[in-house]
Amino acid sequence: MSSPSVTSALDGAQALLLDVDDTIVDTREAMVDAGTQAAAAIWPHRPDEHRAMAQRYYDDPERWFPRYASGDVAFEVMRAGRLAEVAAAFGLAVPDGAHRSYEEAYAPAFRRAQRLFPDVPDLLVAAEGASLPVALLTNSAQAPTEVKLEALDLAGRFDVVVTTDTLGFGKPDPRVYLEACRLVGVEPGRVVCIGDNLEWDVLGAEAAGLRAVWLDREGRGTSEPVASVRDLDELTAVLDRRFGPPAGDR
Template identity: 30%
Template sequence: MPLQAVLFDLDNTLFDHHGSASAGLAGFLQHLGRTPSRELERSWFEIEQRNYSRFLGGEFSFHEQRRERLRQFLPLAGDSIPRSDATLDTLFAFYLESYEQAWAAFPDAVPALQHLRSIGIPAGVITNGNHQQQASKIRRIGLERLIDRVFSSELTGFAKPDARAFLLPCGSMGLEPAATVYVGDNYLTDIAGARNAGLRAIHLKREGCQTPESIGSLEEVTKLTSIEAAN
């Protein structure tokens, strides 16, 4: 079946979330008067992942998961936990400002999306999270003009790896799942989820050893789609 579209994960696939969050944390720790360390950075990302999953599962609101992250992280940084939500929100705003200032697309994102546009293949994004924030990332990092549709878990009501998180976007764009490629960095959430929904999935593994079913950069997407378009 001819290729109809390529859909992408956002964070750590098109958008460098890890790099941006690392910069955001460094700015936040500076505001607290603390020295950044690998241990604190590792703890920050573990706490982020744990509580963001609870948000996606409906246990927390988007803003409450931010507060909970600070409740768990601040003692590790040697700070006390504020009693009020308002104070927690003010503190998180310092992190958010540094994080947003560091927002950036991976260098291979624009070329890959430009290539798809040039050969007439639609591109979309399926991402877990708050729709406003995810759409803001896409706009701020210069990808908005190259992406046809953006589907967040907040918008569709289903978070990856739920098959409906993939099938609803396909239906909305008039795509056959078997004729749609999905590219993502998380094997369980992105690859297994997409394949269970009937899409063709490509695992993006930017660091470490690639496997026969993974790619090291989005440049490989350009090569693969060029071959398909020529057939």
């Protein structure tokens, strides 16, 4: 089966539904930067390993984050589980007060580390020029999502923001995509979900009746018959061809 084109995915679309982490925001680098400083606060005697600890926390080999996204564990339990896994992997104990020390070091560093991918602003301008509302759908919680948007001066920029707090679970449960569509006021078949996670942002969205485009920034490729782009500029170009660029400079 051939993959649909991005043009066909956007044809007749009435709203965009964007993922947040590693789609519009470089969450991987922010988490690793902040986690490096947090690991240093807990295990200062292992300075050469702090970044590796932070990378392992991000990689989440025991898949604590998917368990949180499905509603199986609370946010705090997920965080504690990931920290315990890192400690075990590096042969360390989790000292008393470690969770508080971790958060106190992590939170301000994470806010400072927020970076918007450079192809995001033009996509938002193109969507506005095409009169397409833009909603966010993330498996992160409301509080860290607000931190990201506020740090990037994007608070209030999006018509709808759906987090795991909205229904108590996240992608790929079909109900969360449908709730985002309901809140943005557009039928699922006219909403295009865009994100970097093939399972959550594309296959899950399509199973719920939405259209989808996979953001494959690393060029991994897939055998799945899905529309894909290497960057958001490709989507912007399609919108500009369909609706024309907005007046004035970007």
